[in-house]
Amino acid sequence: MKIVKKGQAGTMQSSDLMVTVEPADELVIDIQSTVKKQFEHLIRAKLEEVLARCGVTAGKIGISDRGALDYAIEARLEAALQRAGGE
Amino acid sequence: MIAELLSGRGVLEARSLIERSGLSFEAGFDEMFGLYEAGQLVAAGARAGNILKMLAVEPAYQGGAALGELVTSLLNRARTAGHESLFIYTKPEYATSFEALNFRLLASQGKVALLEYGGGLNAWLAGCRRAAQDGLAGAVVMNCNPFTNGHRYLVETAASLVDTLYLFVVREDRSIFPFDVRFKLVEAGVRDIDNVIVLDSSSYIVSGATFPTYFLKQDDPVARIQMELDATVFGTRIAPAFGITRRFVGTEPCCPLTGGYNEAMKRILPGLGVEVVEVERIQVSSGVISASRVRELIGMNELSRLEEFVPPTTLAYLTSDAAAPIRKKLQMKTGANL
The missing domain is CATH 3.40.50.620 (HUPs)
Structure with a gap:
């Protein structure tokens, strides 16, 4: 799947996250999280897993997380990618 | 329920909430959102360009989901308007509430803290x-x-x-x-x-x-x-x-x-x-060099006197066709002041 335009999903509520994706030449992941210190590696691993499964190799992925669990990260990222994937 | 406040009544209610929270209400904003619980306005906030302002939450609803819901709406709208980074001024004691929303403190001055959302500065x-x-x-x-x-x-x-x-x-x-x-x-x-x-x-x-x-x-x-x-x-x-x-x-x-x-x-x-x-x-013979003096001279259409004030590179532009609309604007301004 290719990111062809900006896409966004999620909220800024506690236990949720906001995902933004936009086209870029390479894959860049920017993680902002209230629990970055403790869980950045796990969040990144989850994001990379979903990106790999969707076949995304390039794009700017930004997340603003407030302690979301894995399934929320997965769902929000998938939704943002689908919105960014064109028709 | 979150709603954009468009009517005079909604904005008036928000104004009262904002002022009760010790903030001053400022008229110029792009949009304002309010959060209603059982028909009562319990939180409000506005956006002007890339600045969030006048965010206020009723004391009974503080510490809950209200602020996150409000900021989500403001942020979505700001993104649609093309702003990647957002700023907020708040009292230093509220800075942590915004840090919990992944805003980052840029500076605190004693009475006011300035925070940024998005990695703009870096x-x-x-x-x-x-x-x-x-x-x-x-x-x-x-x-x-x-x-x-x-x-x-x-x-x-x-x-x-x-x-x-x-x-x-x-x-x-x-x-x-x-x-x-x-x-x-x-x-x-x-x-x-x-x-x-x-x-x-x-x-x-x-x-x-x-x-x-x-x-x-x-x-x-x-x-x-x-x-x-x-x-x-x-x-x-x-x-x-x-x-x-x-x-x-x-x-x-x-x-x-x-x-x-x-x-x-x-x-x-x-x-x-x-x-x-x-x-x-x-100083030059006619006083201190300042850009406002230069604009004045252009306004009075005295381009020949500019040489004393600006380097040749600027002079070439000011007297060029490309600068004609700016010259005209300054001249109209001067005309209006006379």
Whole structure:
């Protein structure tokens, strides 16, 4: 799947996250999280897993997380990618 | 339920909530949202460009989901409007509430804290740092509306006192000469000085975010707070990234606001390891050189007298066809004042 335009999903509520994706030449992941210190590696691993499964190799992925669990990260990222994937 | 407040009644209710929370209501905003619980307005907040303002939550609803819901709506709308970074002014005691929403503190000044959402500052610094040099570094920040011999003199003097001089041109487009014109005239005007690097100030020095009242030219307590915030952002975030230890400013005999900004820098910057160096303005036979004088002369259509005030690079532009719309605007302004 290719990111062809900006896409966004999620909220800024506690236990949720906001995902933004936009086209870029390479894959860049920017993680902002209230629990970055403790869980950045796990969040990144989850994001990379979903990106790999969707076949995304390039794009700017930004997340603003407030302690979301894995399934929320997965769902929000998938939704943002689908919105960014064109028709 | 979250709703955009469009009606007079919704905004009036929000105004009452905002004022009860100890904030002042300001009319100019792009949109305002309210959060309703059982028909009662319990939280409100607004956005003006890339600045969030007047966020207020009823005490009984604080610490819950209200703020997150409000900021989600404001952020979505800001993104749609093309803003990647957002700023908020708040009281320092509320800064942590916004840090919990992944806002980052840029500076706190005692009464007011400035926070940013999105990685704007770091992205900008990373972009600029490619130009960074080793050695003794200084900085000047200029609006240059337009670039004059006075600016040129300040840059020359400052550049002779440091190894590298970073010249930040104010990006905020609230001046009669647009940013790209001001930037090009500065670049052309200092091209022969080897150790000057001209940079875009982005949103982080004298901008609508750090120092909005600069453009209103009002000297009041709010302006003073903003000056200190602006100087603090410079001293704590920008100067260290470039190794800047001196900030050069022109003496300000006329404009109280710019004079006040110089004073604020002298209060704040030395404590942060940046010396403030004032450079005396140059005079010509008809007085001090200033960009406002240049604009006046254009307004009176006395282009032949500009030579004394601006370098050849600026003069060539001011008398060119490309500058005709700006000349016309200034002349209309002068006409209106007569």
